[in-house]
Amino acid sequence: LANQQIDQFRAEYLELHPYDQAAVFEEQPEEVRKQIYSYLSPEETAEIMENVDQENADEYFTEMYSRYAAQVLAEMSADDAVDILKEMDKNKVASFITIMEKEAADEIKHLLHYEDKTAGSIMTTEFVSVSAADTVREAMLHLRAEAPDAETIYYTYVVDIDKKLVGVISLRNLIIAEKDWLISEVMSDRIVSVAVGDDQEHAAQMMRDYDFLALPVVDFQDHILGIITVDDILDVMEEEADEDYSRLAGVSDTEKGEDSAFVSARKRLPWLVALLFLGMITASLISRFESTLSQVAILASFIPLIGGMGGNTGTQALAVAVRGMATGDIAKRGKMRMVLREGLTGMMTGLSCGIVITIVVAIWQNNVYLGLLVGLSIFATLIIATLAGAIIPLLMHKMKIDPAIASGPFITTINDIISILIYFGLATAFMGLITQ
Amino acid sequence: LANQQIDQFRAEYLELHPYDQAAVFEEQPEEVRKQIYSYLSPEETAEIMENVDQENADEYFTEMYSRYAAQVLAEMSADDAVDILKEMDKNKVASFITIMEKEAADEIKHLLHYEDKTAGSIMTTEFVSVSAADTVREAMLHLRAEAPDAETIYYTYVVDIDKKLVGVISLRNLIIAEKDWLISEVMSDRIVSVAVGDDQEHAAQMMRDYDFLALPVVDFQDHILGIITVDDILDVMEEEADEDYSRLAGVSDTEKGEDSAFVSARKRLPWLVALLFLGMITASLISRFESTLSQVAILASFIPLIGGMGGNTGTQALAVAVRGMATGDIAKRGKMRMVLREGLTGMMTGLSCGIVITIVVAIWQNNVYLGLLVGLSIFATLIIATLAGAIIPLLMHKMKIDPAIASGPFITTINDIISILIYFGLATAFMGLITQ
Numbered sequence: 001l002a003n004q005q006i007d008q009f010r011a012e013y014l015e016l017h018p019y020d021q022a023a024v025f026e027e028q029p030e031e032v033r034k035q036i037y038s039y040l041s042p043e044e045t046a047e048i049m050e051n052v053d054q055e056n057a058d059e060y061f062t063e064m065y066s067r068y069a070a071q072v073l074a075e076m077s078a079d080d081a082v083d084i085l086k087e088m089d090k091n092k093v094a095s096f097i098t099i100m101e102k103e104a105a106d107e108i109k110h111l112l113h114y115e116d117k118t119a120g121s122i123m124t125t126e127f128v129s130v131s132a133a134d135t136v137r138e139a140m141l142h143l144r145a146e147a148p149d150a151e152t153i154y155y156t157y158v159v160d161i162d163k164k165l166v167g168v169i170s171l172r173n174l175i176i177a178e179k180d181w182l183i184s185e186v187m188s189d190r191i192v193s194v195a196v197g198d199d200q201e202h203a204a205q206m207m208r209d210y211d212f213l214a215l216p217v218v219d220f221q222d223h224i225l226g227i228i229t230v231d232d233i234l235d236v237m238e239e240e241a242d243e244d245y246s247r248l249a250g251v252s253d254t255e256k257g258e259d260s261a262f263v264s265a266r267k268r269l270p271w272l273v274a275l276l277f278l279g280m281i282t283a284s285l286i287s288r289f290e291s292t293l294s295q296v297a298i299l300a301s302f303i304p305l306i307g308g309m310g311g312n313t314g315t316q317a318l319a320v321a322v323r324g325m326a327t328g329d330i331a332k333r334g335k336m337r338m339v340l341r342e343g344l345t346g347m348m349t350g351l352s353c354g355i356v357i358t359i360v361v362a363i364w365q366n367n368v369y370l371g372l373l374v375g376l377s378i379f380a381t382l383i384i385a386t387l388a389g390a391i392i393p394l395l396m397h398k399m400k401i402d403p404a405i406a407s408g409p410f411i412t413t414i415n416d417i418i419s420i421l422i423y424f425g426l427a428t429a430f431m432g433l434i435t436q
Numbered sequence: 437l438a439n440q441q442i443d444q445f446r447a448e449y450l451e452l453h454p455y456d457q458a459a460v461f462e463e464q465p466e467e468v469r470k471q472i473y474s475y476l477s478p479e480e481t482a483e484i485m486e487n488v489d490q491e492n493a494d495e496y497f498t499e500m501y502s503r504y505a506a507q508v509l510a511e512m513s514a515d516d517a518v519d520i521l522k523e524m525d526k527n528k529v530a531s532f533i534t535i536m537e538k539e540a541a542d543e544i545k546h547l548l549h550y551e552d553k554t555a556g557s558i559m560t561t562e563f564v565s566v567s568a569a570d571t572v573r574e575a576m577l578h579l580r581a582e583a584p585d586a587e588t589i590y591y592t593y594v595v596d597i598d599k600k601l602v603g604v605i606s607l608r609n610l611i612i613a614e615k616d617w618l619i620s621e622v623m624s625d626r627i628v629s630v631a632v633g634d635d636q637e638h639a640a641q642m643m644r645d646y647d648f649l650a651l652p653v654v655d656f657q658d659h660i661l662g663i664i665t666v667d668d669i670l671d672v673m674e675e676e677a678d679e680d681y682s683r684l685a686g687v688s689d690t691e692k693g694e695d696s697a698f699v700s701a702r703k704r705l706p707w708l709v710a711l712l713f714l715g716m717i718t719a720s721l722i723s724r725f726e727s728t729l730s731q732v733a734i735l736a737s738f739i740p741l742i743g744g745m746g747g748n749t750g751t752q753a754l755a756v757a758v759r760g761m762a763t764g765d766i767a768k769r770g771k772m773r774m775v776l777r778e779g780l781t782g783m784m785t786g787l788s789c790g791i792v793i794t795i796v797v798a799i800w801q802n803n804v805y806l807g808l809l810v811g812l813s814i815f816a817t818l819i820i821a822t823l824a825g826a827i828i829p830l831l832m833h834k835m836k837i838d839p840a841i842a843s844g845p846f847i848t849t850i851n852d853i854i855s856i857l858i859y860f861g862l863a864t865a866f867m868g869l870i871t872q
Contacts, residue, residue: 245677245755249755269785271752275745276745282737297727308747312845313708356712408684412747
């Protein structure tokens with residue numbers, strides 16, 4: 001391309017919003033992407049890389065010259081750079097960090113330490129802080145100098161001589177304050193912060209409750225380590241919601257719409273095979289009642305109905321329990337109260353459905369005892385299934401397992417087994433009445 | 437309480453963050469709440485009301501004196517006030533609006549018009565706008581005057597003489613600009629906006645993609661009507677995630693952890709009764725195969741296994757489809773491609789599970805034909821169930837029904853019926869082989 005064309009490309013392309021630049025960039029084949037790198041400065045490419053799909057970023061950095069790639073990473077928001085580096089091969093990460101300028105390298109090495117899904121892993125260290133002893137004028141000067149690199153300039157954090165976080169001041173208040181006041185006089189000391197090891201979901205919750213645009217992250221001695229900005233929280237919320245939803249359906253949360261059928265099948269199969277073997281337990285249980293069944297074949301008709309109702313109520317209770325734990329609602333109200341409530345709910349839904357089905361079956365099959373058998377089974381199944389749906393995630397939580405793993409299919413299969421035992425147990429016990 | 441005590445209460449209570457003020461407030465009984473109103477100005481109470489649970493707000497406003505309640509509503513962010521008013525009895529709303537000062541009343545009446553869950557329903561009209569012909573100095577003066585009432589001062593929107601949105605300028609850029617430049621020279625004309633009738637989920641998507649703190653809302657002629665701020669988007673995302681999750685589990689999305697067991701049962705029952713009747717269809721289908729069953733009672737053992745696998749794969753496909761539509765992924769890649777992919781995935785999972793179960797059953801029951809029957813049924817069920825899970829939400833989307841309504845239990849029950857028909861159809865056809 002002639003120089004003139006390069007200028008024209010730059011003029012048009014850089015006019016786009018970075019998100020749109022990234023969208024255009026991602027549609028290009030490798031040769032065109034390589035041309036784009038050669039036309040843009042590391043700073044300009046960094047803005048694109050902050051907006052591309054993280055899954056693909058590894059590929060892009062590999063096709064850049066290493067020195068250029070390191071410069072791009074150094075120019076990116078440290079938290080975004082770290083997100084990308086975490087997906088890369090460790091040797092590649094080390095080589096990029098070695099040729100990077102020291103300041104950026106140190107920051108990235110520091111952030112790479114934090115465990116995934118903690119507040120530390122989503123924070124950035126590019127925040128503005130001032131001393132409580134500064135004047136508003138000094139703070140404004142400092143803020144102006146830091147502005148180009150800072151993730152947000154809308155909050156300035158105030159630290160004491162030990163670098164402990166003691167206050168916060170919004171740009172709004174900084175602007176309206178008199179220039180020679182002390183920061184300690186105009187700051188708010190009503191600080192809300194998260195600990196660096198806290199779950200990212202906790203940070204999202206705080207941000208949502210308090211309507212902040214940024215949240216300081218502190219260590220156990222209240223030293224400020226970084227900030228989490230609201231744009232990262234939007235991504236966390238999307239990610240967590242996706243995860244919960246996928247798990248309820250028994251899909252690996254790493255499954256993407258863009259996966260090939262083969263990749264999808266490979267991701268779903270472990271679940272399905274596990275459930276297949278759980279299903280074999282149900283099958284072998286029923287096979288023990290073969291003689292009961294050959295006497296009264298009609299009993300088989302109600303197997304899917306009873307199992308299905310158990311599965312459905314269990315999933316309902318599970319969903320309420322998992323969401324309740326995610327929102328902190330259950331912690332507030334107490335677990336026992338929640339279990340009690342679910343038990344009562346199961347009794348009421350069980351009673352209603354049991355009565356309806358007793359009447360329907362009694363009329364359809366012209367057999368009151370068969371109706372009572374199915375109705376009684378539904379009643380018992382609904383109570384137990386509802387309780388299981390509520391208690392299993394609570395137990396998992398207590399055992400430090402993420403309760404969202406107790407997916408719908410898992411609970412459904414457990415409840416299938418329980419309901420079959422109830423149904424055939426009752427049927428065998430009251431065989432005489434049914435066949436009379 | 438003596439005056440001194442009131443002062444002390446005010447000093448301590450107002451020192452808290454509004455979110456914490458609200459939390460304390462909500463724990464008090466009615467008499468204490470009424471005392472709190474009498475100690476606080478309408479502006480102070482407004483801050484609390486912006487942070488209380490919207491479900492309870494109706495009660496609080498009813499226990500205030502009407503004139504005080506109207507003042508509190510007028511002092512609140514217009515979008516928050518409208519959210520509360522939408523939950524109230526229409527007569528009560530009218531009476532509050534009548535005694536409210538005109539400017540606030542007009543704004544609220546205007547916002548009350550927008551349909552639920554649209555961009556219009558979550559926007560606020562309290563934004564700062566300037567003319568493109570203003571100087572930076574004039575804009576700063578205007579911004580400072582508007583600041584106390586504005587929802588955000590971090591973006592100023594630029595309009596032309598027809599009030600059309602032509603640009604935006606961030607506070608960051610306003611501060612560093614020369615004071616006598618024209619706004620039209622320093623603003624960005626790269627505007628991203630949403631239409632007032634757009635779905636709130638669309639606004640959330642844009643906010644997340646572009647990392648904005650606020651998003652302008654325009655009518656069909658590009659006149660700016662309001663802005664949506666990121667704190668409201670956090671609530672929208674939580675709400676939408678809750679809704680999708682709850683529906684997948686077949687729980688009404690209005691169910692809350694704080695509901696009593698009776699209320700919960702009443703909310704879950706419609707689903708359960710509907711599924712009970714769908715289950716009766718399955719039962720009556722199986723009853724037609726009563727003679728097949730009484731010949732080979734062991735067939736009944738595999739009913740839950742086959743139905744369960746159909747339900748599980750259907751729910752997996754459903755979850756991927758619903759999330760894919762929510763994130764816009766499917767729109768981008770095409771529906772046919774997605775259906776094709778799911779069909780292939782179903783074939784691969786069906787083939788794998790079918791082979792496994794054929795071998796297991798053939799050995800367990802020492803009957804190759806029975807193994808083949810179960811394996812073949814699983815194979816066919818998994819293909820059809822996966823396709824059903826993908827196609828049903830797509831069809832619902834086409835028919836303008838929210839596909840998230842196609843909840844897990846619904847898909848599970850449909851797939852139960854399909855799988856039973858396949859299984860008993862094959863069993864009846866090959867009866868001779870199995871019983872030999």
